[in-house]
Amino acid sequence: MILIGRVSTSDAVAGSVRVTFADRDDMVSGELPVITPGGWGRGNAIPLPGERVLCVFLDNGRSAGFCLGTYFAEDDPPSGTKDQRGVWFEDGSYVYYDRTAKRLNIKGTGGMKIEGDLTVTGIVSADVFNTKGGV
Numbered sequence: 001m002i003l004i005g006r007v008s009t010s011d012a013v014a015g016s017v018r019v020t021f022a023d024r025d026d027m028v029s030g031e032l033p034v035i036t037p038g039g040w041g042r043g044n045a046i047p048l049p050g051e052r053v054l055c056v057f058l059d060n061g062r063s064a065g066f067c068l069g070t071y072f073a074e075d076d077p078p079s080g081t082k083d084q085r086g087v088w089f090e091d092g093s094y095v096y097y098d099r100t101a102k103r104l105n106i107k108g109t110g111g112m113k114i115e116g117d118l119t120v121t122g123i124v125s126a127d128v129f130n131t132k133g134g135v
Contacts, residue, residue, distance in 0.1 A: 001056070001057045001059075002054065002055070002056050002057075003019075003021050003023075003024070003054075003055050003056075003057070004021075004023075004052065004053070004054055004055075005019040005020055005021040005022070005029070005052075005053060005055060006019065006020050006022070006049075006050060006051065006052055006053070007019055007020075007047045007048060007049050007050060007051050007053055007067075008020045008028055008049060009049060010046050010047060010048055010049060011031070011046070012044065012046045014031065015033060015034055015036070015044075015046060016031040016032055016033050016034060016046075016067075017031075017032055017034055017046065017047055017053065017067050018030070018031060018032070019032060019053055019055055019067060029055065029065065032055060032065050032066055032067040033066055033067070034046050034047065034066070034067045034069065035066050035067065035068050035069060036069075047067065047069065047070050051070050052070060052071065052073060052076075053067050053068070053069060053070050053071075054067075054068045054069065054070075054071055055067050055068065056068055079094075080096055081098075083098055083099050083100040084096045084097065084098050084099075085097055085099075086105075091109045091110070092107070092109045093107055093108050093109045093110070094106070094107050095107075
């Protein structure tokens with residue numbers, strides 16, 4: 001069974017959510033694991049309370065299921081353009097690649113922290129540096 005609902009609670013540590021289903025008399029699910037891409041670069045994007053999600057249940061009850069994730073809707077369109085892929089954050093920060101411009105764009109509204117060795121190859125524009133005790 002596939003149902004659409006809204007997240008009522010989320011648990012980032014467990015990677016799960018509880019979901020309320022308005023079309024089922026506001027029934028609340030048990031803890032549902034959130035499906036994420038696997039492999040060597042796992043994400044931690046757990047849907048937040050209030051977000052719309054798509055859920056799938058393995059039986060007619062609501063005891064065994066998964067949250068497949070959020071989805072875009074008319075009142076909540078995706079950020080960027082069709083040629084941009086990345087992550088846009090609520091504070092205005094972003095990391096995205098623009099395939100038309102062939103450019104990786106990064107903005108940290110609260111600054112950026114880079115740990116470890118850093119190698120820059122290419123031309124560096126003079127206007128990109130703010131001399132706060134550094135280059």
